[in-house]
């Protein structure tokens with residue numbers, strides 16, 4: 001690891017003068033990354049956990065692709081690299097999530113990959129009856145896992161994430177959950193859940209949508225069997241960017257995708273009568289690779305070159321703590337209810353605050369140039385993409401939020 005990119009964790013002092021926060025930026029080993037991104041001037045963008053911004057190079061590089069690859073090569077492009085993009089980018093994302101080479105493919109959406117991975121897992125445990133899920137997981141995860149269980153003749157058992165570990169019994173085929181809770185940013189103990197599941201003979205499917213590119217994930221070391229995740233959040237692949245799917249290498253040979261499209265065939269251009277799955281992770285492809293989306297994701301992933309994930313995570317979590325420290329310093333601690341873990345090492349790159357007037361507060365923040373998001377019924381969510389944010393940005397956002405919270409209390413009475 002480059003010594004300049006070691007995890008960096010400055011102490012946050014009680015008094016937060018502008019100079020203090022500027023000094024934190026001056027000492028930030030990731031400070032140079034911000035200039036790689038095209039961000040509107042004056043905006044504090046705390047929504048990179050929903051949709052990451054484009055890199056400055058995107059416009060030029062993407063145009064170059066349109067003109068000189070698609071435009072000039074036409075059908076020839078398929079034979080000059082496009083066909084291999086799903087695996088090539090899979091390996092690049094694999095390095096960010098601790099998956100070995102050849103284990104990860106970029107294809108389809110997270111929702112579709114959840115279904116493919118779940119059905120593949122359930123087929124390996126067809127003698128069992130139950131899929132355990134987190135009852136508060138992201139809606140698409142819950143809907144798709146329920147459908148996959150039903151289609152496999154099994155039932156879903158939903159429960160709080162903290163109970164998943166103890167609930168794995170002999171009838172459980174699969175445990176499926178998100179590594180980081182999209183609402184609270186609580187990080188789940190991946191390796192411990194995998195250990196409990198494997199001890200009972202069950203498999204694990206983990207959704208890394210809120211971890212990939214920002215939290216250290218050692219997929220191989222955890223032993224997780226299947227993983228999926230988004231390309232457009234912290235990976236900055238652009239709106240609707242293709243997603244990824246990763247399979248534990250020693251399981252791969254036994255697995256089947258439930259949608260055996262021709263691009264998952266061992267030899268698609270033989271146009272054979274019968275389906276025969278490709279030997280590697282390509283068997284989890286389906287139709288023709290979405291090259292426009294893959295190309296944008298490829299350009300976006302260049303911003304991660306030479307970045308150590310622990311350094312990104314340390315800064316993202318510190319930014320979260322800085323938001324809380326700023327609210328406290330401005331007298332607004334307790335004016336909204338913190339629903340994220342206080343301990344940095346137990347939360348992802350996000351802080352969530354509950355407030356009965358969360359929607360109105362988020363709108364007021366947006367008017368003042370601070371973009372976060374609202375999650376019904378009452379959650380204000382602030383994401384900390386460590387590549388694009390300065391400590392000063394978060395300090396400024398915190399001061400504006402503190403003022404809004406205090407004004408709101410004056411007008412509407414105590415909120416919480």
Ligand SMILES: *Cc1c(COP(=O)(O)O)cnc(C)c1O
Pocket residue numbers: 109110111112138140141178182207209210230243
């Ligand atoms: C963002 C997110 C998704 C999104 O799924 P799409 O198929 O891309 O719409 C799914 N699961 C989780 C946990 C997410 O955070």
